[in-house]
Amino acid sequence: xxxxxxxxxxxxxxxxxxxxxxxxxxxxxxxxxxxxxxxxxxxxxxxxxxxxxxxxxxxxxxxxxxxxxxxxxxxxxxxxxxxxxxxxxxxxxxxxxxxxxxxxxxxxxxxxxxxxxxxxxxxxxxxxxxxxxxxxxxxxxxxxxxxxxxxxxxxxxxxxxxxxxxxxxxxxxxxxxxxxxxxxxxxxxxxxxxxxxxxxxxxxxxxxxxxxxxxxxxxxxxxxxxxxxxxxxxxxxxxxxxxxxxxx
Ligand code: ADP
Ligand code: MG
Ligand code: MG
Numbered sequence: 001x002x003x004x005x006x007x008x009x010x011x012x013x014x015x016x017x018x019x020x021x022x023x024x025x026x027x028x029x030x031x032x033x034x035x036x037x038x039x040x041x042x043x044x045x046x047x048x049x050x051x052x053x054x055x056x057x058x059x060x061x062x063x064x065x066x067x068x069x070x071x072x073x074x075x076x077x078x079x080x081x082x083x084x085x086x087x088x089x090x091x092x093x094x095x096x097x098x099x100x101x102x103x104x105x106x107x108x109x110x111x112x113x114x115x116x117x118x119x120x121x122x123x124x125x126x127x128x129x130x131x132x133x134x135x136x137x138x139x140x141x142x143x144x145x146x147x148x149x150x151x152x153x154x155x156x157x158x159x160x161x162x163x164x165x166x167x168x169x170x171x172x173x174x175x176x177x178x179x180x181x182x183x184x185x186x187x188x189x190x191x192x193x194x195x196x197x198x199x200x201x202x203x204x205x206x207x208x209x210x211x212x213x214x215x216x217x218x219x220x221x222x223x224x225x226x227x228x229x230x231x232x233x234x235x236x237x238x239x240x241x242x243x244x245x246x247x248x
Contacts, residue, residue: 036218081163
């Protein structure tokens with residue numbers, strides 16, 4: 001059982017305040033959808049929690065099972081059990097998917113998995129996500145299609161087994177088939193009840209496949225409305241406008 005607790009988080013980028021007091025608690029076994037219009041600060045929240053140096057925490061706290069996350073390095077955050085799937089993953093020429101994943105697993109688990117064991121784990125993970133075997137030898141994110149990038153993120157989830165995963169627009173740019181595969185991956189991942197997921201999204205589409213327990217509406221750097229899955233249905237029907245007006 002793990003808990004990520006974000007309290008009154010304020011974050012600035014280049015002296016501009018982007019997050020204006022965010023309160024959010026994600027426990028293992030829970031799936032939260034954080035939804036909001038473009039530019040509302042959703043990715044800023046993800047980056048700030050992950051420890052991106054460009055994002056300055058001006059006040060507030062983030063803890064994972066009581067431990068101060070904000071004082072940890074990016075690596076330490078990953079080892080503590082936090083995982084961020086980025087909206088725009090970086091390309092790393094010269095590093096294969098397989099090598100990258102083995103290093104990541106080694107770093108997070110604290111010891112290198114036996115190559116044979118890891119190869120089997122990797123193959124199973126790739127099969128489950130309908131990823132072709134040749135993918136493991138490709139350079140990280142280089143020339144990946146949108147769908148390949150997102151499948152790769154879910155593959156990381158399955159291998160790293162974080163306590164809390166933040167998925168930033170994992171649904172963007174996916175066709176229906178890829179969306180289904182990615183959603184099934186998220187659902188498989190949360191089914192065990194050991195992981196909490198914060199699913200950041202602009203669209204309600206993925207919520208037809210991944211059923212959130214909680215929905216938070218984000219606008220202008222803070223949460224302006226919270227509810228259960230029915231809130232996502234309302235957003236789909238009504239759009240963000242009435243929520244963004246309320247917060248302006
Ligand atoms: P969302 O993910 O909801 O679309 P973002 O967190 O990406 O929103 O952006 C929120 C605001 O913060 C925007 O006005 C954006 O221009 C600004 N911002 C975010 N990251 C940066 C950055 N690295 N440099 C400059 N401005 C940024
Ligand atoms: Mg955006
Ligand atoms: Mg974003």
